[in-house]
Amino acid sequence: MKQLFRKMSLKRRIWVSFVLLTVVCISVTGTYVSVFFSREMKTQATKTSQDTLNKTAQVFDERLRNIVVSVSTLMMGEPFQRTMRDVQASNSKEYYNRLSQMQTPFAQMMLAEQSIDSVLVHTSIGDFYPTESKRSSFHFTDTFINAMILKAPKQWATLWVSGHTDQLFSRGNSVISLIIKPLYEMQLPGVYVIVNIREDYLEELIQAHLQEGSLRQLVVDRSTEQAVFSSEASLPKDNKLLYEQVALSSRGHFEYLSESNDPFLVNYVALGMNPDWVLIGYQSKSKLLEPVQHMRWTILTIMGVCVVLALVMSSMLSELLLKPLSKLRNLMLKVEQNQLDVRFESVFEDEISQVGHKFNRMLGQISELIEEVKVSEQSKRKSEIKALQAQIDPHFLYNTLNTIYWKSEMEEQQDVSGMIVSLSLLFRLGLNNGKEITTLRQELEHVAQYLKLQAMCYPDLFAYEMPAVDEELMNIPVLKIILQPLVENSILHGLQELPHPGVIRIEVAAAEGMLMLTVTDNGSGMDAARVEKMLNGADTERTSYALSNVAARLSLYYGYKAAMKLESEPGVKTSVTLIMPIQEVINE
The missing domain is CATH 3.30.450.20 (PAS domain)
Structure with missing residues (x-):
């Protein structure tokens, strides 16, 4: 997907960006609105439903409470109390008389509560009920109501029986039953007041x-x-x-x-x-949530319309934006054909015009840089020539060849062979097949051959040390012939007038992506501060051409990243450290 997007033209990317921006914005907004309204509707519906339920429950409870009150009023009446006294005395002789007396309270209760379908008082001397209601063939003990009473806990005063078909009366209506134990001065076993409430009324x-x-x-x-x-x-x-x-x-x-x-x-x-x-x-x-679903479809429709508008608007906008860019692109194509005199012109002052002006400035800088590169290349060539000239210094060659001659006269053939091999290696490594960059291994080998030859030419003048170097550093690319001028400088200016043998030490270290090459001697030393001023251009008097040459070559090839650090304590320690960035390793 990323590759496909990268291969698109700028115009196509603007189209895609506009469409994606439109889709994302509308999708996020639509999703948020949809989720928000869904939650809000759900919350409001739950609250409204709960309020409705609370109101309905209050009315329903009030109706059941009124029925209980009506039944309690019936039970506290004198006809009901006389009936209970007969039940207590097991006096069944007054059954019909009591049944007749109960008709008025029954009628009053059912008139006050029209939701009551029927009522029955079950006693041991008989059942009492409104005579206009016809009893069914079921005996009370065989009814669903009696089964509920037998299953009820021992200590109960009121039982509510869910909707069922009335088995006590022949009409067989769907009723909800209320079973109450009688209100009497003492408990009468087997006596119950059953009130059948019309189920449809409560519904x-x-x-x-x-x-x-x-x-x-x-x-x-x-x-x-x-x-x-x-x-x-x-x-x-x-x-x-x-x-x-x-x-x-x-x-x-x-x-x-x-x-x-x-x-x-x-x-x-x-x-x-x-x-x-x-x-x-x-x-x-x-x-x-059906309205939310309709809203989602509306949002999708709006999204589709906006996508079409985004395509049209992006096309118009891309045409407007890409016209100066196309002009700038054509100028760049001419620059590719080495026409560096072209320039971008625009009446606008927008970002593209600023880029065009930067392009004009870049072309001017390129022309200047071309001239600077020419001058720099000439300086490099001069530095290389100076380095090679330093390597084939006539005084050095004279001393070396003179030593070889006298050693041959003295028939020290082994030393002669060694010096000839060292001289040959010195020239071969210095030439480096015409390449300016060599490896650290070859540079150390080059300076080692030089030290070997000089040690044979001046047998009692100095000794040299080259500690082992980490093998991982040996293939790091460096400039050729940067150590030999430093060693030569130590021999000629530091050790020639010493009353005792000198020591030259070459060390290699690496840290934080930088390579450090250090040449140290115990010679007569130098004025380090003055030499550094000379190397930085503050002192016009040149006193050390070897150091100047090396510093110039480091600056030309590595720029500001390279540095030369000087330290000197006469007769104790004089060191020159070359610091340069570690570049890609050369595989030999």
Whole structure:
């Protein structure tokens, strides 16, 4: 991908950049807006659903509380109390009389609470109920209600039974039953007041508080893990997780994944009259977020339109921008053909014009540099010639050949052979096949042959030391004949007048990418400060042509990175250190 982008023209890159910028900006903005609105809608829907549930639960609790109050009023009435006294005394003779007396309280209770479908007081002397309601063939002990009573804990006062078909009366309506033990001065075993509440009435009560939307409500029993209303018995098959969630607290909200992998937002609140009954509100998350989905499609449409506009605008902009660049490119093509007199002209003062002016200045500098290079090359050639002239110094050759002659006269053939070989190697290494750059190995070998010859010419003048050098440094490229002039300078100016033998030491070191070559002697020394001023051009009087020549060659080839460091303590130590950057190793 990177290679493809690099091969594109500038115009094509501008197109791609505009399109990418447009797509990224709209995508980031659209994603942020989409996520923000999704979260906000989810939060608001959860809050609204919880508020609706709280209101519905309050109304539902109030209705159940009114029913309980109505039943309590019935039980505190005189007809009911007389009936309980007969039950206590097991007096069944007054059954029909008491049944007749109970009709008025029954009618009053059902008139006050129209949600009550039927009522029955089960006692050991008989069942009491409104006579207009026809009893079914089921005996109380065979009914679903009696089974619930037998399963209930021992200490109970009120039982709520979820939606079921009424087995006590022949109408068989779907009802929710309230079972209450009688309010009497003493406990009467086997006596229960059963109030059947119309299930459809309570369902309408719940649905009446729902606004238009996707929110749905149902009531479930946490103790039995079933719906309270029989019409809501078809809960999801994997509703175990649902009941585990609503069993955690009295109210809350969570996300629920149905068996068909549809996400739902669920709110719940426990009813005050029966904490086991929980009012649940649920709504489809996908339907709730449908506006967000429409918004995403709108964003994609806007993105497509903006991409087209970006292509058109980038094409126009690239034409405007590339016109001066094309002009500058044509000028560069002419420069490639060595037409250095061309110049860029523009009436604008923008960045491209600044580049054009820099181009004009660069052409001027190139012309100046060409002249400087010519002068520099001439200086290099002169320095090389001086180096070669120093190598074949007549005085050195005279002394060397004279020594060879006398040694041959004295028949010291081995010394003669050695000196001839050293002289030959000295010239061969110095010539270096006409190349200016040699290796550190060959440069050290060159100066070693020179020292060997001079030591034979002046047998008692000096001794020399060349410590072993790290093999990794031996192939580093260096200028040829940069050590021999320093050694010659030590012999001629430092050791000639010493009353004792001198010592010349050549050391090599490397650190932080720099190579350091040091020539040290214990000769008469020099004025290091004055020589450094001379080398830097501050002193016009030249007193050391060898040092000047080496310093000039270092500067020509390595520039400011190279340096020559001088130290001198007469009679103790005089050292010249050449510092140069380590360049690529030459593989021999």
